[in-house]
């Protein structure tokens with residue numbers, strides 16, 4: 333279909349060159365040929381654009397998270413990451429099928445990515461906390477699907493589609509001991525304890541008021557626009573891996589169908605300390621859908637430490653936990669909330685997807701993924717205060733902090 337205009341144009345060129353002096357004919361016809369070729373190439377490109385709808389698809393890639401905004405999206409406020417505006421990127425087949433892990437904040441425009449927004453709807457169900465082993469396998473399968481890696485050796489960090497990521501308001505609650513503190517407990521020990529009665533009341537409150545406990549993998553997928561969060565998401569985290577987490581918290585979590593993330597100190601378990609979990613307990617809880625992530629090997633202050641030491645602390649615990657739970661943990665809790673730039677650098681190099689601090693706050697984004705804040709649950713936290721902590725409240729109307 334392109335031959336006819338080409339032949340015509342060429343004939344026209346030949347006709348016009350007859351009237352010119354022979355010395356300039358060569359030059360002129362080459363120039364004209366180039367111009368005609370440019371037109372033809374332009375015609376091919378635009379006709380293919382029209383056929384594939386590539387132009388509109390490009391718009392859809394950027395706008396999907398905005399336009400597909402059912403109820404849960406109210407929790408999500410889009411923010412431009414501005415890391416890669418890439419206006420020249422065409423969503424051609426070559427755009428990005430790079431299974432290589434991306435540790436940078438670089439946004440990757442993937443034409444194939446749009447399709448993965450759909451399965452999220454299944455995760456938005458209020459009463460579908462994933463606490464069974466099957467559920468966890470499904471979550472992992474979905475994770476693999478969403479990250480677009482058929483056979484990953486290292487699961488790549490989920491990155492935002494296009495120029496958008498999301499700042500999500502999802503409270504991450506921070507617990508330590510779930511037990512009645514001993515008589516002689518000092519003020520700190522007591523403050524780190526939530527009694528089983530209070531913990532049970534809090535878990536019941538979440539259950540009765542339509543909250544869904546999610547894990548960090550879901551949080552990462554939500555802020556990169558790959559899934560939608562349920563309407564009232566909440567993350568439960570328990571630090572240090574105390575024995576009472578198994579004895580007191582675990583049965584209550586199961587009773588209400590909640591999922592929690594346990595940040596464990598691998599060497600405390602390796603050494604068989606009696607106040608801490610055993611690996612058998614970890615196996616049982618992991619099989620029931622609980623998540624286990626790294627809280628270092630020995631719970632040191634990670635500031636101003638040599639690089640090798642940081643790697644030993646972080647990679648060591650990551651590998652140990654992976655050995656026991658069957659997948660590589662991707663999240664880290666800084667011991668006592670202490671970290672510096674070097675700590676974050678190592679986490680990035682070791683393919684961690686995020687880390688939590690002990691600073692208070694509810695907003696979580698791709699940009700601050702190594703310093704996600706949490707809300708401290710205390711001995712004195714009453715149910716009314718707890719309800720206030722987890723309330724979606726202004727999440728429906730609020731703006732993300734960076735605006």
Ligand SMILES: [Zn+2]
Pocket residue numbers: 571572627631666667668
């Ligand atoms: Zn700790």
